[in-house]
Amino acid sequence: MQSSEVISINIWQIIISLLNLLILFLIFKKLLFTPVKKVLADRQKLIDDQFDSAKKAQKNADDAKKAYEAKLSSADDEAQSIIKTAKAKAQKKSDKIVNSAKEKADDILRQAKTDAELEKKKAQSDIRHEITEVSALLTEKLLEREINTADHRNYIDSFIEKIGENNDADS
Amino acid sequence: MKEKSLSFRIVDVLLLAGFILPFVFGIALYILLEPASEGIEIAGAKIYFTLHMPLQDLPITESQVNSWIVIAALFFLCLFLTHGLSAKHPTHRQHAAEWIVEQTENLVLGNMGEYFSGFAPFVAAIMGLSAFSSLLTLIGLYPPTSDLNVVAGWALLVFILITYYKMKCGPVHYLKSFGDPVPFLAPLNVISEFATPVSMAFRHYGNVLSGSVISVLVAVGLQGVTHMILGRLPGFLGQFPFLQIGIPAILSIYFDIFSGCLQAFIFAMLTMLYISTGFPEDDYKEKLKKKKSKQN
Numbered sequence: 001m002q003s004s005e006v007i008s009i010n011i012w013q014i015i016i017s018l019l020n021l022l023i024l025f026l027i028f029k030k031l032l033f034t035p036v037k038k039v040l041a042d043r044q045k046l047i048d049d050q051f052d053s054a055k056k057a058q059k060n061a062d063d064a065k066k067a068y069e070a071k072l073s074s075a076d077d078e079a080q081s082i083i084k085t086a087k088a089k090a091q092k093k094s095d096k097i098v099n100s101a102k103e104k105a106d107d108i109l110r111q112a113k114t115d116a117e118l119e120k121k122k123a124q125s126d127i128r129h130e131i132t133e134v135s136a137l138l139t140e141k142l143l144e145r146e147i148n149t150a151d152h153r154n155y156i157d158s159f160i161e162k163i164g165e166n167n168d169a170d171s
Numbered sequence: 172m173k174e175k176s177l178s179f180r181i182v183d184v185l186l187l188a189g190f191i192l193p194f195v196f197g198i199a200l201y202i203l204l205e206p207a208s209e210g211i212e213i214a215g216a217k218i219y220f221t222l223h224m225p226l227q228d229l230p231i232t233e234s235q236v237n238s239w240i241v242i243a244a245l246f247f248l249c250l251f252l253t254h255g256l257s258a259k260h261p262t263h264r265q266h267a268a269e270w271i272v273e274q275t276e277n278l279v280l281g282n283m284g285e286y287f288s289g290f291a292p293f294v295a296a297i298m299g300l301s302a303f304s305s306l307l308t309l310i311g312l313y314p315p316t317s318d319l320n321v322v323a324g325w326a327l328l329v330f331i332l333i334t335y336y337k338m339k340c341g342p343v344h345y346l347k348s349f350g351d352p353v354p355f356l357a358p359l360n361v362i363s364e365f366a367t368p369v370s371m372a373f374r375h376y377g378n379v380l381s382g383s384v385i386s387v388l389v390a391v392g393l394q395g396v397t398h399m400i401l402g403r404l405p406g407f408l409g410q411f412p413f414l415q416i417g418i419p420a421i422l423s424i425y426f427d428i429f430s431g432c433l434q435a436f437i438f439a440m441l442t443m444l445y446i447s448t449g450f451p452e453d454d455y456k457e458k459l460k461k462k463k464s465k466q467n
Contacts, residue, residue, distance in 0.1 A: 004215035004232055006380070010320050012222075012229035017315075017324025020238050024245060024300050029292035031249040035256055036272040039265070042258035 124164075132156050179255060186254060189247030193240040197312050200236065213384055216318050234318035241303045241315070271295065282440070283447040290443070297325065298439045305379050305431025308423075316434070317380040323372040329442045330368035336450040340458055344451070371441055378434045382426030390419045 004010075135156050175183075205217060216232035223229075252268040261269070275295045280288060304315040315321045338345045349360040393414040402409050 003217045004230060004318075006213065006215045007319055008215060009323070010229065011227055012224055013232075013235065013318075013320035014324040014327060016229075016235055017238065017321040018328045019324075020242060020321075021296060021300060021325050021328055024242050025293045025296040027242070027246050027249060028296045028299070031246070032253060032268065032295070033272055033292045035253045036265075036268050039256045039258050040269065040272075046258055 128157070128160055128164075131160060175255075183251070183254060186247050186251035190244050190251060193243040193247075194307075194310060194312075197237060197240045197307070198310060201312060213387060216313055216315075232318070233313040234315040234321050237307055237312055238300070238304065238315045238321060240312075241300060241307065245299055245303065279443060282443040284452070286450075286452060287443075287447055290446070294439050294443060297442055298435045301325075301375070301435035301438055302432050305434065306427065308383065308427045308431070314379055314383070314431070316375060316431070317383055319372065319376045322376040322438075323368075325438070326368035326372035326375075329371065329445065332442075333367065333445050333449045336446055340451055340454050344454065348451070367445055371438060375434050375438050378430055382430050386419060386422055386426055389422055390415055393418060 132153055136152055139152065204219070216234040218230040218232050219236065221228050221230045252264050252271075254264075255262065256265055256268075272291070272295075275298075276288065276291045279291045279294050283290060301316060304321070306314075308314045334345075337348065349357045349364075351360070394412045397412045397414040398409075401411075401413060
């Protein structure tokens with residue numbers, strides 16, 4: 001079989017080789033670079049989308065957290081105010097109750113005191129009367145004579161009055 | 172990860188077969204059509220048949236057929252790599268495809284700039300075609316890159332591209348650029364313009380061809396040395412070229428693998444640099460601005 005010279009120039013062979021390179025360029029472009037670049041772009045888009053959605057989710061979560069925190073603090077405040085008003089109300093009520101109780105007690109005390117005073121006075125006058133009666137009787141019996149009862153009573157009364165005054169001064 | 176369906180696997184195997192079969196076809200062609208050669212033979216590509224064309228006959232040689240073998244293999248390799256791409260569950264081969272694409276794009280962006288970002292497939296095509304063509308020697312086929320015509324075709328295409336981008340500002344601007352920096356240097360500028368593709372073609376072709384020539388010479392030389400040293404051994408042992416075992420393989424690592432890949436890289440780098448440095452980007456931008464302002 002023949003073989004060509006080691007160094008030989010052939011125009012058609014050069015053109016064939018040129019076209020070969022062009023064809024391989026087109027093959028590489030259409031079959032390797034275009035699909036691979038498309039896949040890379042797709043992946044980039046996928047990643048970007050995921051980043052976006054993650055960011056959105058993060059933002060939503062942050063917003064929700066803020067809202068909850070705000071709600072929580074307001075709830076705290078509300079509870080505080082409720083407790084405060086309740087306390088104030090209770091204080092008022094208890095004050096009222098205590099005051100009324102005190103008043104009642106004072107009333108009762110006063111009543112009791114006046115009652116006691118009256119009783120005392122009554123007792124005093126009763127006793128005085130009794131004593132007057134008894135002494136009148138005693139003197140009547142002792143003297144066995146008729147005495148003017150009215151005069152006598154006046155006399156003894158004044159006497160007892162004196163004693164009572166002395167007693168009052170002593171005590 | 173999702174389990175692959177049976178049809179997916181079958182297509183996979185077919186694509187892989189499409190990648191491997193061209194090489195098998197090349198080897199079969201080589202074995203069937205080439206007579207076993209004796210001794211030293213440094214010759215160009217074998218001519219399978221000749222087509223009669225105007226200007227010059229076109230012999231269809233090993234370099235053309237082997238180029239087509241490489242293109243067919245790369246075609247199926249592309250299909251295989253991009254088969255079953257998915258944005259969510261990338262497979263190993265998708266990682267490989269993405270790596271190739273991204274590396275080439277970074278290389279092109281770094282060397283040529285934003286304007287030429289569309290050149291990535293072209294640069295990848297140059298690298299792939301050149302590297303695979305040179306590496307064909309590993310399976311015993313004739314490397315198309317050691318044929319001057321093949322590399323000259325690529326260099327011619329690169330030259331056309333260089334001139335196209337230099338002409339972007341109009342033919343007047345292009346002709347003026349030859350008078351730079353001083354008008355009387357114009358002839359030298361013209362020569363250097365045409366020297367670009369020629370030097371590119373000869374560099375690549377010369378490197379690969381010289382590698383094969385040196386490999387052949389060393390192999391033959393080792394045969395002679397073995398004969399000299401061990402020739403007195405009786406019978407078969409005296410004829411057997413012991414030194415030819417292994418030693419040429421070490422040279423092959425350099426000349427076939429390293430040099431082949433390196434030349435592919437150099438050719439691609441030079442393509443990028445010549446095109447991007449030849450393009451008068453600033454003048455072109457100014458021209459675009461003027462056009463815009465005129466339209467407005």
